[in-house]
Amino acid sequence: MSLIEYLVERGDWRSSLRRSFEGAIRLLQTDRYGRCSSAVDDVKSWLAVGGVSRVKLQLDREMKYSRFDENHRQEIREFLGQLIQENQRPLLRLMADHIIPWDKADFLATCSTNESDFEKMLEQIASDAKPFESWMLANGYTQEDINYIYQIIDEWLVKNGLRLPIPLNDPYLN
Numbered sequence: 553m554s555l556i557e558y559l560v561e562r563g564d565w566r567s568s569l570r571r572s573f574e575g576a577i578r579l580l581q582t583d584r585y586g587r588c589s590s591a592v593d594d595v596k597s598w599l600a601v602g603g604v605s606r607v608k609l610q611l612d613r614e615m616k617y618s619r620f621d622e623n624h625r626q627e628i629r630e631f632l633g634q635l636i637q638e639n640q641r642p643l644l645r646l647m648a649d650h651i652i653p654w655d656k657a658d659f660l661a662t663c664s665t666n667e668s669d670f671e672k673m674l675e676q677i678a679s680d681a682k683p684f685e686s687w688m689l690a691n692g693y694t695q696e697d698i699n700y701i702y703q704i705i706d707e708w709l710v711k712n713g714l715r716l717p718i719p720l721n722d723p724y725l726n
Contacts (some may be wrong), residue, residue: 554591554594555568555569555572555590555594555595555611555614556594556611556614556615556618559615559620559628560618560620565628569631569635571591572589572591572592572594573607573632573639574639575588575589575592575595575596576588576592576595576599577643579592580599580600580646581642581645581646581651584596584600584651594610595607598610599646599652600653601653602653602655603652603653603654603655603658604636604643604652604662605655605657607632608629608632611629611632612625612629615628636661637664640662640663641697641700643662644659644662644700644701644704647659647662647704648703648704648707654704654707656708659704659708663701673687685698688701
């Protein structure tokens, strides 16, 4: 059965979504082309093609097409958000390993932050502050988690040809 068939209001749709989402992550980590159920394969292919934003998009399309009640659709979206947060570290690792395509919006959603806060952190980092690390430590992340995220940020900056802003008090500025 496809994932959408498991998500009807009857039955235990939450455990089906959890099983499919976490199963897809496990397969992407170990054997991307391994055999699995069609529900796990749905999530696995969506993640591999477009990350968590693609999973959200496809689920929304299929729920609309299947005429799910709006309240049920919202419950599914919220539970998916919870699953993304619970599986933050493996998702970030898959992004760092280029198994899930890098996307700034996915990265921000996975880290539970918004773009303006992220940009402020980058500005502070340029002035030798460590706001991102301070925020992560204050929110229960380990140093190992922080190192993974720094790796992803570094790769994204290099990939996009970006450099951190130069502080205004730089003696080399004209």
